[in-house]
Amino acid sequence: MSQQPFSSLAEFKALLEAAEGPDASALHAAEDRNGQLTKPPGALGRLEELAIWVAGWQGNGRPAINAPQVVVFAGNHGVTAQGVSAFPAEVTEQMVLNFQHGGAAINQLSKAAGAKMDVHALELDRPTQDFTQGPAMDEAEVVSALLVGWNAVDEATDLLVTGEMGIGNTTSAAALFLALYGGEAETWVGRGTGVDDAGLALKARVIRDGVNVNASASEDGLEALRCLGGREVAAMAGAMARARVLRVPVILDGFISTAAAACLQASVPGALDHVVAGHVSAESAHASALDHLGKEPLLSLGMRLGEGSGAGVAINILKSAVACHSGMATFAEAGVSDG
Ligand SMILES: O=C(O)c1ccc[n+]([C@@H]2O[C@H](COP(=O)([O-])O)[C@@H](O)[C@H]2O)c1
Numbered sequence: 001m002s003q004q005p006f007s008s009l010a011e012f013k014a015l016l017e018a019a020e021g022p023d024a025s026a027l028h029a030a031e032d033r034n035g036q037l038t039k040p041p042g043a044l045g046r047l048e049e050l051a052i053w054v055a056g057w058q059g060n061g062r063p064a065i066n067a068p069q070v071v072v073f074a075g076n077h078g079v080t081a082q083g084v085s086a087f088p089a090e091v092t093e094q095m096v097l098n099f100q101h102g103g104a105a106i107n108q109l110s111k112a113a114g115a116k117m118d119v120h121a122l123e124l125d126r127p128t129q130d131f132t133q134g135p136a137m138d139e140a141e142v143v144s145a146l147l148v149g150w151n152a153v154d155e156a157t158d159l160l161v162t163g164e165m166g167i168g169n170t171t172s173a174a175a176l177f178l179a180l181y182g183g184e185a186e187t188w189v190g191r192g193t194g195v196d197d198a199g200l201a202l203k204a205r206v207i208r209d210g211v212n213v214n215a216s217a218s219e220d221g222l223e224a225l226r227c228l229g230g231r232e233v234a235a236m237a238g239a240m241a242r243a244r245v246l247r248v249p250v251i252l253d254g255f256i257s258t259a260a261a262a263c264l265q266a267s268v269p270g271a272l273d274h275v276v277a278g279h280v281s282a283e284s285a286h287a288s289a290l291d292h293l294g295k296e297p298l299l300s301l302g303m304r305l306g307e308g309s310g311a312g313v314a315i316n317i318l319k320s321a322v323a324c325h326s327g328m329a330t331f332a333e334a335g336v337s338d339g
């Protein structure tokens with residue numbers, strides 16, 4: 001077997017810390033080109049900033065999105081034993097089969113956006129430990145899940161979406177936000193797949209217990225991921241980190257994808273400079289989580305599905321931004337007076 005790129009959280013963190021930023025000359029070239037395109041200055045609004053941002057990360061003043069990749073990770077959570085989801089844990093595995101057969105929303109959204117889609121199920125027959133009883137994972141387990149994500153990113157990818165499937169994972173994500181950002185447990189929990197008011201109160205109690213039991217989770221983002229995350233959450237973090245190293249832009253999906261990202265950011269400032277928020281989910285605390293990360297969502301469609309679905313829709317926005325930037329004529333080329 002070939003040598004793995006990291007074998008501990010410290011080595012993973014060091015790779016992320018060493019990752020380079022965007023290409024300054026591509027950024028300048030894209031800014032310059034943007035000023036010459038046949039439109040009034042700023043008339044394409046945020047599409048202009050997005051195209052320039054993609055240019056910097058791709059190291060190309062005329063960026064392109066020809067090979068977008070959607071990667072969906074699935075994991076099972078011991079905390080489902082507490083009754084925190086409206087659906088049974090078996091649904092995780094059943095949905096993996098649905099993804100493999102092309103029957104889920106993300107299959108259609110990937111197809112509509114011209115993206116390749118891959119599915120990785122992470123040890124579904126071995127749920128993480130119930131985090132109200134102790135850490136969800138030991139270091140070897142979280143490192144192994146980070147590696148699945150790291151290795152899932154194609155080197156030829158030019159835009160990445162990380163999605164997830166995991167019954168119980170809105171509880172895990174809420175616990176991560178409580179550990180990383182503090183505040184009241186009640187403000188971080190939401191209905192997930194659709195729990196009632198009693199379920200919501202139970203979720204708040206569960207995440208409060210989880211954060212109290214795992215005191216070290218509040219000290220570092222990667223330690224929080226180990227104690228309160230899940231295998232699919234860690235795999236998303238691993239894929240986002242690989243994309244940062246490869247300088248591939250990433251579109252965040254919903255509440256759980258944002259929790260994975262928040263762990264990276266809390267551990268390594270700048271770890272999310274290559275990340276844009278695809279949408280704000282209907283999970284009630286998602287907007288606040290995005291605020292903490294300083295990310296303005298591209299879309300607000302009332303979606304709360306996960307799977308990478310909101311980010312999948314947002315691929316089309318980035319493609320549109322880049323198509324205008326790289327394909328439009330300049331004033332000189334088109335013979336249009338530039339005022
Ligand atoms: O992405 C979101 O914001 C989102 C919000 C609510 C639910 N989900 C999905 O629903 C599942 C988790 O919900 P739950 O109630 O089991 O914690 C998981 O498979 C997620 O993909 C996803």
Ligand SMILES: Cc1cc2nc[nH]c2cc1C
Pocket residue numbers: 087091095164165166193305306307
């Ligand atoms: C059916 C179903 C599909 C999902 N996709 C992502 N999370 C999900 C949760 C459920 C319950």
